[in-house]
Amino acid sequence: MFVLHIPSWYPDDSKPFTGNFIERHIEAIALKIPSVTLKVVETNQRTVTRTVEEVSPNNTVCTYYVTRKRSLLGRLFNKFLFGYYYIRGGQFIEQQFGKPSLLHLHVAFPRGSVAVQFKKKWKVPLLLTEHWSGYHARNYPSLPLKVRKELHKTWAHIDGITTVSEYLLNEIQERFPVSQSAIIYNVVDHNLFQPQPVSFPPIKLIHISTLDEDAKNFQGILEAVLEIRKKRNDFVLNIVSEFVKPQYEQWVVDHQLSDTVYFLGSKSSEEVAELLAQHHFLILYSNYENQPCVISEAFSCGKPVLSSDVGGIPEIISPDRGVIIAPQKTELLIAALEQFMDNFNRYNAENIREYAINHFSKEVIAEKFWQFYQKFTIFSQRDKKCRTQ
Template identity: 30%
Template structure:
């Protein structure tokens, strides 16, 4: 949507699922944005991998060919180069279309289990070829771009952070009556949710019982059982599960402080969204987070340190009004806005097209 503010954009996405019985095509979009999604059945097991890839590839190539014939696009923009970057390589050879890559994937480190070093030679060769042949490379953080350079290939990159829907995420004066810490994530182990729960439990015992913690995202029974054992489930700690995007915005607007305790991140959307809502952010100084959070808008802590997180909760609770007064909300709303991000993407497109013969 941000890119479509400055250029006509046709989004094409082909997705396979074992639950999909028949081929399904969905169209949507408006105001310069066309969205086309194709859902394909997926064969099960190892023997289905090659036929699945061939079918996925055939549908992508057929649709790209139709788009080229009907709309004469000037370039292709690939989000996450593996594996749709292979289609961009093919289109570059067949139609002489330049392509831009934006990388979001957090595999270029030694921290995540499924990192680049665990991938096969064939995978790394093709991923390197895609990135090498890209006419421009965008990273959502300096950390991620540097990681690509350190683990895959040397490639100049432009940093463009993730966009925030500033029509949804904006500050409001109305807050919960009770001081509220908020966490939003998919609750996977790398988010280190258990440490948030432990730190907040200690906060309640050592500082104040007049506060609460709301967690939004994939519900995990182990976390609820842990909190139930402390007899504070739905009293001081609340799990709301997965909720609508607009409801996430309302929770951010109503809360006081946002907490993210991840072991690794690139450029988490939730931090940009929290900052646009005027929330001070407590976050771990890992990955690209320090590019978003500093002492003007939050508190940075070391990862895997429950005592340090508890201290940060106490400091945010004690100095909330001072933190809120110096919160540069307006600059965040400019930095992450669709207009700003869209104009930065458009500048990359223009630069690529100027270099074409």
Template identity: 25%
Template sequence: MKVLIIPSWYPYPQKPTAGRFFLDQAIALSRNSNYEYEILNWGQNEYQLQIRHPFAAVSKIVNYLTAKTETRNITPNLKEIKIPHLTWTSRLFYGNIKALVKKLDSLSRPDIIHSYVTFPAGFLAFRLAEKWKIPYIISEHSGPFPFPEYVIRNKVSKKITLPLHNASAVLAVSRFLQAQILSSCSVQSIVIPNLVDTDFYQPADKEEGKCFSFFSLSILTYAKGVMDLVDAFALAVQKGLDADLYIGGDGYLRSKIKQKITKYHLEHRLHLLGYLTPQQALEQYQKCDCYILPSHIESFSLVLLEAMACGKPTLATDCGGPRDIVTPETGILIPPKKPFLMAEAMLKMKENINNYSPARIREICITNYSPPVICKKITAIYQNILQK
């Protein structure tokens, strides 16, 4: 069987984490099955032009003009096919995605297409499958679904509905996202969660004598709840919490967070770590006592799995996807946008930390989210579709 994987985002040298999950899952699929895989890289991020960044757009155009079509083997049965293509906002001529179909005439016909996120990848899969007369599936990850740019006068764009209604299967990463797809597009989907690399994310020996600490990793935006987290931590400290908070990631709220740190006199308690590589993030997961997720909405939450794989309990907002992940055995769920309740949960977590078993938390993660488990579910979908 030959599978063409089409991700909506893809890593490149200037942004190695952009779409990294899609590439990681493709690698995991290749290592956990004997099928032949190809992953399409058209420069999803690398050659995407944005009006609000005109100077960067000029640089991207220059890079595009010198880019070459090429292939490389990532694993013995996973090949990356790079076919450079300029794209832009989907509001203008479908973001130039329709033109990409003609560029892909050189590709050999696969047996099935697996696309990640309905637009642009799912839409491209729809067009290619129509041309090749083969089935395709869509794995949806977006949160919220659909993105506001695809809703016009309360009606979901055909860029979303056409691919979804014609797919042989639609996969959703959580029950929350499954419900959103059904309510907005009247499409049934199958819940298959994200996977986490449980070989990379592993527990480490606990440092003795260190202060209790919480860790959070995200883009510093309002939607990720980082301002709520800072307020909650300040409240908890006022109530007697003796702990440190480490926040990884960067974003436009960094300066506002610094102002709050000064306002609340948390200079020696709240630590902004900035951008973290996967290795640096792993070290923070291993060092912390609890991972905390303050988001307002998440279709899933891979960071919760990464923390669990390291044996850490999690404190998360009940903002969608986390509802499938966090249980009383692995952590605490609280309502989003409620700093007071988050502060209470932080105090409760520290008080009851010894009731959580790191070994059991990791076991639950491996049983439900490890690569062999998730890849088996995905490849079963391929088989069922091709046997019809």
């Protein structure tokens, strides 16, 4: 018995962080149930058609590769190849592993149609885990009609859903029927993200995001820092992002903040863990979110978080783990940030970390998925014991 995972997002060589939270969900599930992941990816230079890798015990990833093409005709041909390789991949997996007991789709678009075809072929339950902010009221109406049609086709075949926040589940229920559901958070590796003592002064703030302005409102953070810097110089703000945003770097230079705001570039998970541990607190000020992984990672390092009150964030930030304030209110951010800098030492790092382990650890998330799976298909207790030995 095994679960076949179909991820719409998943890390690859060109985008090493895209969908890494999906990858961690699957790793957690594999602690309980043998798991196979099937994906088709574009690559600049294809050397093989298929790879099969056991990335961890009971966790196999089967990848098909398509050479990236620039021309319109080439892109159309690649679209055909994607469908073809998913068909071949399903055949290969059935030959190697047998028929899956359950299908698990991670994010409905764009791979929902693939999962639906497999459901029709094997006649097994199809579950969905959603992370996508496209369902939010502010975003859904602007989705292309084609995307919304594809979503409705996929949702007609979904047997159960998990989301990473209650907020996202509520947004989805406004648009699609949901019969069986559960809230299952993102995974944090608490063995990697651990506390460290931090030197002081200066007060060390860290912001980690894509720097997408529409979502992350990074300009709002910079403007708040500029105003505070006029009154005090006992802090620094370090920025980690896999994306280069020259306009922000130039803004920092133009406003003489080069001795306060530092852009550190892209970092590996290990480097992010080290950096979070070396700072006093994390700051986010997004316009919309679901449940950012970086908040739970900060908690695992024992760090409090200052964030906007959006999406699923209020579900995990309480007064003993940080502060949430209204979004898009720079004057509120300035006041909250100053107060946070004066009081960050009052937070109990051990309690924050304990909360993270109890809510986001791989073992906790694995058990939650196991319990949810039991509503749709019965995995034997022997299977469970084998997975946890």
